[in-house]
Amino acid sequence: MAAFEPVLSRNWNNPDILSVKTYESKGGYVGSRKALTTMSPDNVVDLVKASELRGRGGAGFPTGLKWSFLPKDRKETFMCINGDESEPATFNNRYLVEKDPHQFIEGILIGCYATKANTAYVYLRFEYIKAIQILEKAIAEARVAGHLGKNIYGSGFDLEIWCHRGAGAYICGEETGLIESLEGKRGWPRIKPPFPAIEGAFRKPTVVNNIETLACVPHIIERGADWFKSMGTPKSYGPKLYTISGQVNRQVCVELPLGVTTNELLEDHGGGVWKGRKAKAAVPGGISMGLLKKEEFDIPLDFEEIRKTGCLGLGTAAVTIMDDQTRIIDYLYNTTRFFAHESCGQCTPCREGTGWLYKTVSRIRNGGGRTEDLDLMSHLANNMGITPGTTICGLADGAAWPIKNALAKYREELEDFIKHNQNPAYKITAGQDAISRGKSPLASNTSMFVPGIGLAKSLTN
């Protein structure tokens, strides 16, 4: 196999690439011209299908397949590009926009041509002010240069791109939360079906794709599906931007074929663990995905293999390394705090469960833990998310996975922590303890909990 040649990041060292002229001179907008002038939209969809490109936004859904779900007889289609990028430690989308905006615009253009979308909305994370400025300038230049607007390249295809800045909510990265937010509503994910392909933005057929997903498309058009599939591992093809952060010497975003291992990333690109320490664990692709033990660092980080470790998936391929002095309880504290803060609050299991988990982990961390708290956490985690079918969106799964993985992989450490970290100030009272075990201090065989008639009933029994 030939040495890997980066494509997505090939221009990142060239600051001039922000100008449309430079991008064109480096072979830019060749793919889009080829697609729009020599291929039909269906040809493009078929080619992307053949490349087996899978979405880079987290779920890894096959992109060509997603595009083919659009109703054949649709009159209007919207393309929403997901640049909310709020998954902690993830910044590959930001690099793609800030360092090579025209590559991204070219990807949008081809994606929209393939899906017959004449309007594209780029939904960017609230904090990405610089990225928005760069992108808006690039869009303006691209229009002047004829890559956007009416009758692009004489193909009869029109496209306008609009930038929309989020307001700082993680949930607006979930595709239907994004659509609601885009429509000017509260970013509450919608129930599916209907899926966005059938009824999305403004109740019209809509495609939601990640920035990196679309950035791959021009290269597939130019170089073909076989080229794309020459990289990666089975069912996980193509180049991928990995970010590496946490307790490493170098925090970077690197482009590699799908399926590198955590070890390779850490040693070859992250410069090893900081302060000369050893690694303990890693978050494989944003904290929603769970936890990898050091022993699992040689598992390929792709869409399939990673799941065998019990992790939720590849996620955003944002790898965060924890050194051997990191406590799992601190890791749990950070993750539960994040999800309790970011749960949109619609679904009962997620709204209440994330808050409950955060409070319980905080109490344990403060020295008020009981071993059975771990069973409670496990029960809560196992019953929230779209995996058990109890929530609308996957945020709850992301909130559950760190708990599940930590309990499966580090239960002993957590039990040990509880045993050796007891602080009377945070201990729950005997009464609370009794109630939580189904024993009321007032009545021997009943509960205080069933309100109203339940209580009345229990007292008359």
Add this chain to the structure above:
Amino acid sequence: MATIIIDGQNYDLPEGAKFNAIQAARHFGIEIPYYCWHPALSVVANCRMCEIEVGSKDASGEIKMLPRLTPGCQTPVRDGTVLVTDSVKVLEHRKNIMELLLINHPLDCPVCDQAGECGLQDYSYSHGRAEHRFVEERNVKPRKEVSDLIVLNTDRCIMCTRCVRFTREITGTAELQVMRRGDHGEIAIFPDHPLDNPLAGNVVDLCPVGALLDKDFLHNQRVWFLSKHDTICTGCSTGCNISSEENAGKVWRHKPRHNPYVNDYWICDEGRYGYKSANAPDLLAGSYILDGGDHHGATSDRFFKRLNEDLTHRILDKQSVLAIFSPFLSVEEAFSAASWVKHLTNRNTMALGPVSVLGQDQTYSPDKLTGRSGDTSFLVPRPFTISAEKSPNKAGVSFVINHFQGSNVVSFEDALKLVPSNPIVIVFGGSPNSDWITPEQSAEIRKAERVILFDTTINVLADAADYVAGMATFAEKAGSYVNRDNRLQHFDAALPLRDGVWTLLDILAILRGVGRSPIESRTILAEAAEKILALAKAVGGQVPEFGLNLTGQDALIPDAGFQDDWTMASLAKA
């Protein structure tokens, strides 16, 4: 014919039904508990209470189940749909949801108005778990005044968003919204934009818990002391179906009852608070005769005797009668009254009024799109109208008068002009408003030689009439009204009759000499149905649950009759 399987049993779906799993199960007597779903609102599936196991049976008879739980509210049923509502997995899930809904809940049922009709109480009892495992601090949330009439206890809220959806999807006024995220989320109004649309009170009924409460009712009664009576609102000619809820001789509140042909699930605030006149302190409390410029209380025996003698004498003198019928009379009252007038003399004129019309009809026409946030595929949007005509039975009384005097019903205004040619004026009142007649109109009527008034309130005409008989108020009588769409609807009495007061039906029976035993309104309606063509459908005085469409055929509504009522929902299974 579409067949579905629920808990291993085959059921045939009714023709044309577009049910979700909750509706289908309920149709066959099986309960799937729910909170956020409401039959008139879009489906958002956020409470997760209604989750069941869902599958399908293919042509070969093989059943494939989805691996995960699925909300019943979001699940369409069609031929071959398989629902499992009683598996361990489902029952455990309900327990989990109940536990989660209560971890941050104050559980202050003893001081909560909702207690006794609370979705949390009912489902805790029927679907909850006896212990709770939550030992952390509960979140504390504020109490908010969202309007002059409604208070919001955000700490009791379960974030089902029914209230929010109502203001967006039904009234289109969007006063309510969610603010903040996660378990810190709260329902809120925008500053200085209170929840004050004409239908606002419905959010109190929609709220499954004690979060949105009616300040008018607050801490007045425990709901389990209330007796509920199925009645019809008299506020306007829409004829909303309501439950009039009473204890200790007083009506304490009006709640809507579902009728898909009339008011769907709603009532307007005017009707909601219209109960107050039933408890008014200054009602006519007996019978009075004007003697020497003063009204004197009379026993009923004396009153009827004097009145009969006076009238007989005058009728023999060939004096003619002008009879004025209020649109607040029931069909039965109007029929009995007209029969009596006719029985007195053929020299009579029958008039109807006054009919008060205020402004314009106000119609809310929800559709499947406007303001809707969730899935609307199960929805059959139905309009709701607040009528400008502020009385319940103009149509019914007109039918009666038409029958007795040919087609010309004399208006109240024209009737006043006929006073000089009619020495006897008999007014059959019934309006709950004492200002139904102005002093000028009263003076006009007083010009007659004899003025006889049957009414409920103390008003200017009562001050002037020769004979005044207090009669049952709208809340004390049973009967039927015909609404603006010619729908005849039956209503029960909500309150027992006050001492010294009779129902108009009994009064008229005595005057006609028919007898002294209490008269059943259904007997009179049966008689009216035999005689009056327009009422012919009310055979035997029988009126079905949703009323009788007198002039047309009702469209079939497969989901009709789905009461959104927590207490019933939990009792159905018990």
